[in-house]
Amino acid sequence: MTSLIKTPGAAVSTSSRGTYTYIAAYSAVLYTVLLIAPVIAGKLITQFALTPVQVGALFSLELGAFSLATVPAYLWLNRVNLRTATYVFTTIVIAGNVVSGLLDDFGLLMATRVVTSLAAGSITVIILTLSGKTANPSRAFGVFVVCQLAMGALILAVFPALFSQAPVSAIYWTLAGLDVLCLLVVNGIDGNALRQSIPRDHTRARVPAVRFALGLAAVLLFYVALSGVWSFIAQISAGAGIDLSSSSLVLSLATVAGIVSALTATILGDTPQRKLYLIAGYAVMSISVTLLFGTPGLARFAMAAVIFKFAWTFILPYLLSTLADLSGGGHIMNTTNLMIGAGFAIGPVVSGALIQSAGGAFTGMLMLGVVGVLTSLVCILTAQRKVVHA
Structure with missing residues (x-):
């Protein structure tokens, strides 16, 4: 007689597959609006007669709202059904993109984009937190990175030609259509995954607050360095x-x-060699930055750029899974979203100031990059040290 009782392993596997699909779809689509910023910028300037400063302000507000969605998430993340929350936030994103294509007033457009980005950022918080709850967090975070990069490559190849003669509304409405397709994968996640009262590990280690702080600092410094x-x-x-x-x-x-390295990390997934992979990835990333010092020729520049992107996207899944281990996938992953946004915002500003103060030289900016990468490594290795179990 065939048993009707599902094994725990099968349940986890099914749940993880649904979560991976959810992560893949939403990470690719939600980040599209940021990836196509160069395509949208020219059309906005033409349609609304904007200055570069106004366009920059629009994208800064979108990115800021995307990251600041972390703040209200502290109140609702562990209290609501994640499926319901995703349906609500996706509906807002769809409506925001549809309305964006209808507006002819720049002030209203900015307000609409901020609301849309807050909803998209809220879904990103769910993605990051669920990734830490899967059976294989490193693989989940690898999927998160790979799908963004793959969509980015597709956009660079297709969007400029496809929308070269189309108004900006066509782009926003295309994004709305992609968001609608994402609704098909929402039922694949466990809506109560973050409301379950029983911890996934009854012998979970007690992690000092300083470990959390170091883990978050590692992410912040990593993004400051790479974005700079x-x-x-x-x-x-x-x-x-x-x-x-x-x-x-x-x-x-x-x-x-970058796509190849993220795929490699995704295939490898969680492994006892994670610490070694982090050390190797950070070391290679540091070397790639040092190759940019002076006046690099084409060969040295190519080597530096390729290695930099390869190392960056290889490190990221393991960096994020380390934080997920520290918290069991709790609010630290929510805060991680804020650290990522802050790092993206700080890096270019500080690097630009260093370049300007040096009269156009890049030495100070590159030194900041090397120091940021190495300090991030020290922080994450310290956060990984063994802790006492309860």
Whole structure:
């Protein structure tokens, strides 16, 4: 007689598959609006007669709202059904994109984009937290990174040509259509995953608050370093006399390398070698930044850019899964979303100030990158140290 009792392993496997699908779909679609910023920017300038400052303010507000969604999530994340929350937030995102395509007033557009980004950021909080609750967090975070990169590559290849003659409304309405498709995967997650009273590990370690702080600092410094360097990598190329076509080819190859490394981390998943992988990834990332010092030729620049992107996307899943282990996937992953946004905001500003103060030289900015990467490594290794179990 066939047993009708499901094994725990099967339940976890089924739940994880649904969660992975949810993570894949939403991480690819929600980050699209940030990835197509260059495509939207030109059309907004033309349609609304905007200045570059106004366009920059719009995207800064969107990114800021995306990150600040973390704050209200402290109140609702562990109290609501995640399926219901996702349906509500996705509906807001869909409506926001539809309305954005209808507006002809820039002030109203900014307000609409902020509300839309708050809803999208709220779903991202769910993604990050659920990733830490899967049977294999490193793999889940790998899926999170891979799908963003793959969508980014697709956008760079298809969107400019597809929407070259279309108004900005066509882009926003396309995003709304993609958001509708995401609704098909919502039932794959456990809506009560964060409301369950029984911990997944009854012998869970007691982690001192300083470990949480170090883990969050590692993420913040990592993003400050990578965004600071990556934001100006094209300028480094131009300063070294490398022509635009060669530089663009190198950056395209770097994107491919990033996808390959994120896929590698996804396939490897959680492993006893995670600490070793982190050390190796951080070391390689530091080396790639040092290759940019001076006036790199095309070969050295290509090597630095490809290695930098490869290391960055290989490190990230293991960095995030380390934080998930510290908290069991709780509010620390919510706070991580804020650290990511803060790092993205701080890095380019500080790097730009260093470049300007040095009269256009990149030495100070690159030194900040190396120090940020190495300090992030020290923080995450310290946070990983063994703790006493209850």
